[in-house]
Amino acid sequence: MKILKTALSLSTPDEWKDALLYNADFREIRIDMIKSPPLEDELLNLCKKNDDDILSIATIRSEKEGGCFLKNREDWREKIDPWLNYVDYVDIERDFSGYAPEIRKGKTKVISSVHLNYMPGYDELKQIEKELRQYGDIPKIVVTPENEIDIASFIEFTVKAEKPVITSVMGEKFKRARIPLLILGSMLIYCHCGTQASKGQYHIRDVKTIINILEQK
Numbered sequence: 001m002k003i004l005k006t007a008l009s010l011s012t013p014d015e016w017k018d019a020l021l022y023n024a025d026f027r028e029i030r031i032d033m034i035k036s037p038p039l040e041d042e043l044l045n046l047c048k049k050n051d052d053d054i055l056s057i058a059t060i061r062s063e064k065e066g067g068c069f070l071k072n073r074e075d076w077r078e079k080i081d082p083w084l085n086y087v088d089y090v091d092i093e094r095d096f097s098g099y100a101p102e103i104r105k106g107k108t109k110v111i112s113s114v115h116l117n118y119m120p121g122y123d124e125l126k127q128i129e130k131e132l133r134q135y136g137d138i139p140k141i142v143v144t145p146e147n148e149i150d151i152a153s154f155i156e157f158t159v160k161a162e163k164p165v166i167t168s169v170m171g172e173k174f175k176r177a178r179i180p181l182l183i184l185g186s187m188l189i190y191c192h193c194g195t196q197a198s199k200g201q202y203h204i205r206d207v208k209t210i211i212n213i214l215e216q217k
Contacts, residue, residue, distance in 0.1 A: 008028065011030045013042040015193055
């Protein structure tokens with residue numbers, strides 16, 4: 001049974017087959033980063049075919065939380081709608097959480113996410129986790145640590161948190177924390193295959209090398 005799982009973040013059709021090439025467990029389709037309607041249509045058609053066993057996550061990341069989406073809640077709902085019948089998960093930030101009950105009525109599960117530009121204390125992390133679980137199936141909490149003590153604290157939170165949970169860090173400075181978070185309880189790690197969807201992502205090739213070493217008997 002595979003325990004350490006990867007999600008390949010992609011925004012072009014050219015990257016679709018890379019998920020299979022690198023044996024990713026998930027494709028995260030970063031809809032907010034797709035550069036043109038024709039490319040979005042092509043990615044959606046690939047998603048509709050569903051011709052492999054790789055699970056899919058549709059994400060529209062707001063600028064507020066590190067992405068490219070600048071519009072309002074109604075625009076978010078309109079943009080995510082074509083994907084709902086063809087993906088396994090939808091990433092929903094707290095600002096768009098009002099749409100979660102409707103979306104969860106179908107087959108699609110919700111990753112309830114928050115990306116913070118600071119490091120919360122342990123009690124705040126537990127409160128955030130509680131809020132995210134109220135509208136999502138899997139909470140995703142991404143923080144910005146200031147030092148190694150913050151990293152140790154966040155790893156402790158990840159170990160103790162109810163599962164499943166996804167945890168990660170923002171930025172390049174402490175990106176090394178992504179690996180122990182995966183090892184010690186995060187459901188998956190987000191990777192790239194050429195273009196980072198967020199600063200600090202590792203190339204999936206390098207992460208798979210680490211996982212293969214760790215999973216050797």
